[in-house]
Amino acid sequence: MKSGMQALVYSVRLTVVLKFFGQLNFGLAALTLVPLAVSIISGDYAISIRYMAVIGLFFFIGNGFSRFRAPRRIQTNEAMVVTAIAFFSVLLSCLTR
Numbered sequence: 001m002k003s004g005m006q007a008l009v010y011s012v013r014l015t016v017v018l019k020f021f022g023q024l025n026f027g028l029a030a031l032t033l034v035p036l037a038v039s040i041i042s043g044d045y046a047i048s049i050r051y052m053a054v055i056g057l058f059f060f061i062g063n064g065f066s067r068f069r070a071p072r073r074i075q076t077n078e079a080m081v082v083t084a085i086a087f088f089s090v091l092l093s094c095l096t097r
Contacts, residue, residue: 012078015068020082021089022065028089029058054093 036051074082 010075010077012075012081013070016070016074016078017081017085018065019068019070020074020078021085022062022068024082024086025058025062025089026066028086028093029055029062032058032093058089058093 032051032055036048036055039045039048039051
């Protein structure tokens with residue numbers, strides 16, 4: 001078997017994926033603070049409420065999922081799953097407009 005395909009042989013450990021996804025949600029919540037600040041400064045309070053809801057959701061998910069125990073090393077296939085879920089999470093957060 002080729003070494004590039006060997007990374008996809010192992011199954012994905014759900015606790016590892018959820019833990020790292022939870023940690024990414026903290027980062028997404030922090031990054032969403034910038035548009036929230038701009039919307040508050042510009043006086044667009046309707047969108048500010050939506051940004052606060054998104055930040056709260058990211059923080060809630062991050063707080064819950066980052067408590068899982070996971071090994072220090074992450075497999076390549078688990079990293080790909082976390083990346084795919086993070087892209088969908090960012091996409092859903094953009095639907096607040």
